[in-house]
Amino acid sequence: MAGITLPSLGTDLTxxxxxxxxxxxxxxxxDTALKLAEVIRRGCS
Structure with missing residues (x-):
């Protein structure tokens, strides 16, 4: 929904x-890290 693509999203099985x-x-x-941080900030407000 925020238009951010994480290239290798995965679960830590351990x-x-x-x-x-x-x-x-x-x-x-x-750039992606900054966009993600901004989305998190907005969501916390």
């Missing part, structure tokens, strides 16, 4: 097995 699921956002360039 963490999932431990009961603490983590999401690996993949390697993104700085």
């Amino acid at each position: 963490a999932l097995m431990s009961g603490l699921p983590l999401v690996d956002l993949g390697r993104v360039n700085s």
Whole structure:
């Protein structure tokens, strides 16, 4: 919905097995990281 593409989104299976699921956002360039941070900021307001 925010128009952000994360190139290698995945689940950390080791963490999932431990009961603490983590999401690996993949390697993104700085523009994508800044856009993601802005979306998170807006969502927290």
